[in-house]
Amino acid sequence: MSSRSVQYTSxxxxxxxxxxxxxxxxxxxIAAGFLGLVARAAYVQVIDNAFxxxxxxxxxxxxxxxxxxxxxxxxxxxxxxxxxxxxPSIWANPEDIERDPAKLKALAKLLGMNPxxxxxxLQDEDKTFVWLKRQVDESVAKDIAALKIKGVYDRxxxxxxxxxxxxxxxxxxxxxxxxxxxxxxxxxxxxxLGGKAGSRRVIKDRLGRVVEDIGEMVPPLDGExxxxxxxxxxxxxxxxxxKESVVTNxxxxxxxxxxxxxxxxxxxxxxxxxxxPGKRGSLSGAQLRNRAxxxxxxxxxxxxxxxxxxxxxxxIVKPETLIQTAPGKxxxxxxxxxxxxxxxxxxxxxxxxxxxxxxTVKIAMQMQPHDMWEVFTQxxxxxxxxxxxxxxxxxxxxAYKTWRPIExxxxxxxxxxxxxxxxxxxxxxxxxxxxxxxxxxxxxxNQAQVNGARVxxxxxxxxxxxxxxxxxIQGGTAPKAQTMGYxxxxxxGTAHKVEGKGYASKKYRxxxxxxxxxxxxxxxVAVMVDEPTNGAYFGGxxxxxxxxxxxxxxxxxxxxxxxxxxxxxxxxxxxxESF
Amino acid sequence: MSRVSLLLLIAVMVSALYLVRTQYESxxxxxxxxxxxxxxxxxxxxxxxxxxxxxxxxxPLRVEKLAREQLHMRTITPAITQYATVPGGAAASVPASxxxxx
Numbered sequence: 001m002s003s004r005s006v007q008y009t010s011x012x013x014x015x016x017x018x019x020x021x022x023x024x025x026x027x028x029x030i031a032a033g034f035l036g037l038v039a040r041a042a043y044v045q046v047i048d049n050a051f052x053x054x055x056x057x058x059x060x061x062x063x064x065x066x067x068x069x070x071x072x073x074x075x076x077x078x079x080x081x082x083x084x085x086x087x088p089s090i091w092a093n094p095e096d097i098e099r100d101p102a103k104l105k106a107l108a109k110l111l112g113m114n115p116x117x118x119x120x121x122l123q124d125e126d127k128t129f130v131w132l133k134r135q136v137d138e139s140v141a142k143d144i145a146a147l148k149i150k151g152v153y154d155r156x157x158x159x160x161x162x163x164x165x166x167x168x169x170x171x172x173x174x175x176x177x178x179x180x181x182x183x184x185x186x187x188x189x190x191x192x193l194g195g196k197a198g199s200r201r202v203i204k205d206r207l208g209r210v211v212e213d214i215g216e217m218v219p220p221l222d223g224e225x226x227x228x229x230x231x232x233x234x235x236x237x238x239x240x241x242x243k244e245s246v247v248t249n250x251x252x253x254x255x256x257x258x259x260x261x262x263x264x265x266x267x268x269x270x271x272x273x274x275x276x277p278g279k280r281g282s283l284s285g286a287q288l289r290n291r292a293x294x295x296x297x298x299x300x301x302x303x304x305x306x307x308x309x310x311x312x313x314x315x316i317v318k319p320e321t322l323i324q325t326a327p328g329k330x331x332x333x334x335x336x337x338x339x340x341x342x343x344x345x346x347x348x349x350x351x352x353x354x355x356x357x358x359x360t361v362k363i364a365m366q367m368q369p370h371d372m373w374e375v376f377t378q379x380x381x382x383x384x385x386x387x388x389x390x391x392x393x394x395x396x397x398x399a400y401k402t403w404r405p406i407e408x409x410x411x412x413x414x415x416x417x418x419x420x421x422x423x424x425x426x427x428x429x430x431x432x433x434x435x436x437x438x439x440x441x442x443x444x445x446n447q448a449q450v451n452g453a454r455v456x457x458x459x460x461x462x463x464x465x466x467x468x469x470x471x472x473i474q475g476g477t478a479p480k481a482q483t484m485g486y487x488x489x490x491x492x493g494t495a496h497k498v499e500g501k502g503y504a505s506k507k508y509r510x511x512x513x514x515x516x517x518x519x520x521x522x523x524x525v526a527v528m529v530d531e532p533t534n535g536a537y538f539g540g541x542x543x544x545x546x547x548x549x550x551x552x553x554x555x556x557x558x559x560x561x562x563x564x565x566x567x568x569x570x571x572x573x574x575x576x577e578s579f
Numbered sequence: 580m581s582r583v584s585l586l587l588l589i590a591v592m593v594s595a596l597y598l599v600r601t602q603y604e605s606x607x608x609x610x611x612x613x614x615x616x617x618x619x620x621x622x623x624x625x626x627x628x629x630x631x632x633x634x635x636x637x638x639p640l641r642v643e644k645l646a647r648e649q650l651h652m653r654t655i656t657p658a659i660t661q662y663a664t665v666p667g668g669a670a671a672s673v674p675a676s677x678x679x680x681x
Contacts, residue, residue: 079634080631080634085624086624211609236638236639484656484658568658
């Protein structure tokens with residue numbers, strides 16, 4: 001047997017020579033694979049880099065808004081008149097809301113909505129966000145959260161709160177749901193109060209936590225606090241008093257303006273009817289109007305002191321000059337000027353005290369229209385008051401060149417021109433501030449003394465003050481303006497209301513502007529009662545009592561010592577006599 | 580040569596791991612800061628809210644109502660006020676404690 005050795009090396013299987021191309025092919029494929037990766041890497045990192053960066057950003061980078069806090073509105077003592085607080089607003093995602101009728105019904109009830117209205121809001125299932133109700137009470141939000149409805153959420157929003165309510169509503173105004181001022185100083189100072197929102201770009205992780213800041217943060221600029229010159233106590237008191245007067249006199253409306261003439265600040269600016277800025281469900285224009293600044297009327301007799309002041313200044317009369325006012329009538333062309341009662345011979349002092357039209361006209365007709373017009377203009381009539389307030393009106397004083405003599409005559413007792421109550425109060429600062437017209441501020445000024453433009457000499461201003469004081473004592477038209485302890489002076493006015501083209505026969509406006517204390521004035525108070533219908537309608541009857549009470553309380557709160565002797569009702573302890 | 584490379588490689592690895600750790604720490608610290616900032620803000624707004632609430636409890640309307648109805652107080656007038664003048668000429672009006680007849 002021959003042993004046949006196996007020649008493995010010569011195995012045909014092994015002998016078949018591997019073609020070199022196969023290994024080359026593998027290498028080529030692997031190389032191509034690597035090339036592909038390189039190409040892809042280049043594509044991702046260089047060519048279409050922006051796209052991928054953007055996708056990454058979309059997934060992780062968020063821009064957060066940093067809302068600015070709206071500034072607060074404070075009164076002169078730093079009490080809060082308006083402030084923003086966070087409140088929950090309820091929203092839903094109609095796409096994935098749980099539509100359980102019983103739960104939705106309970107939700108509608110909590111929101112104070114009709115279930116049908118709620119359904120309507122949730123109808124569009126393509127939406128992912130819909131407000132159900134904005135700015136609800138904290139307790140309501142809690143109850144809603146307790147219902148545990150999937151797809152209903154709350155979010156914090158800022159809401160304006162007005163703790164003082166009605167009494168300062170017209171001054172402060174209000175904001176809308178987007179926190180933008182709509183009325184009052186909220187509107188005028190909207191920009192300063194609003195501040196500027198900031199933003200920051202961050203990376204958030206999958207749990208929504210901020211893990212990294214990218215780029216620079218723009219910090220939010222909080223709105224500035226605004227400190228008004230208003231004294232909330234005086235404001236409240238004046239509001240209560242004018243409300244009382246409007247109600248008892250069955251009037252349509254009323255306003256009070258209190259000015260501090262030493263510092264040129266507005267202490268109170270009140271209108272009734274008012275509204276509660278927090279609950280503005282059914283507001284009417286009548287409630288919204290800041291009448292003291294937006295309503296004009298013919299100032300009537302309150303203009304007389306200005307005319308007499310000018311006559312004193314021009315040397316035409318002296319306070320003691322006698323003027324014949326009998327028979328209480330004066331014919332001017334076809335028109336007749338009459339007094340309420342015939343008075344006979346009156347001194348200039350008495351012309352003001354008794355409010356004689358005839359006497360005033362006789363003085364006025366000795367003056368040039370230009371001079372009268374100049375005084376009216378100097379005291380701010382016919383010009384928009386410099387208070388930052390939306391809708392403040394200028395009133396009307398016609399150019400003197402167009403005045404006919406009869407018009408000059410009627411203007412001397414306050415007809416044929418118009419003014420707002422605020423302008424009227426400001427005009428009287430001329431007498432109160434020793435002949436200077438004081439610029440007024442609604443924002444706290446922090447200055448102890450303010451100077452104004454001189455209109456009358458200090459001596460003449462004092463003479464007029466004396467006449468104004470006579471109005472409020474026995475024999476004057478407004479003894480009801482007297483206060484306990486403080487000497488006052490002022491002028492009543494009663495004007496027929498203008499309706500259409502003429503005067504309404506039985507519609508009046510009674511007003512009173514006055515100064516106190518009369519020798520060393522601190523405040524000017526103007527009161528207006530619109531359309532009193534309960535019998536009394538003279539300014540001396542409907543407005544003067546409000547003036548009296550407001551003056552008394554305001555001066556007391558300001559710490560002014562009474563300048564008149566008061567019969568004290570203070571019981572002092574009597575020491576027992578020793579035997 | 581190869582030992583140097585190896586050392587460098589280890590150094591790179593350590594540094595890379597350290598970087599990852601630092602980044603992790605930085606992120607958790609950022610989260611902390613963020614949480615603290617929002618807490619601060621919440622406390623601030625809470626403070627504002629309480630300020631308003633406190634003021635709402637002390638408005639003249641409420642004070643007057645309580646004074647009149649619960650404490651039976653009345654508005655003071657100069658007739659029931661004793662004014663004391665501070666010696667030295669400073670005109671001050673300090674209401675003295677005076678017994679008042681009801």
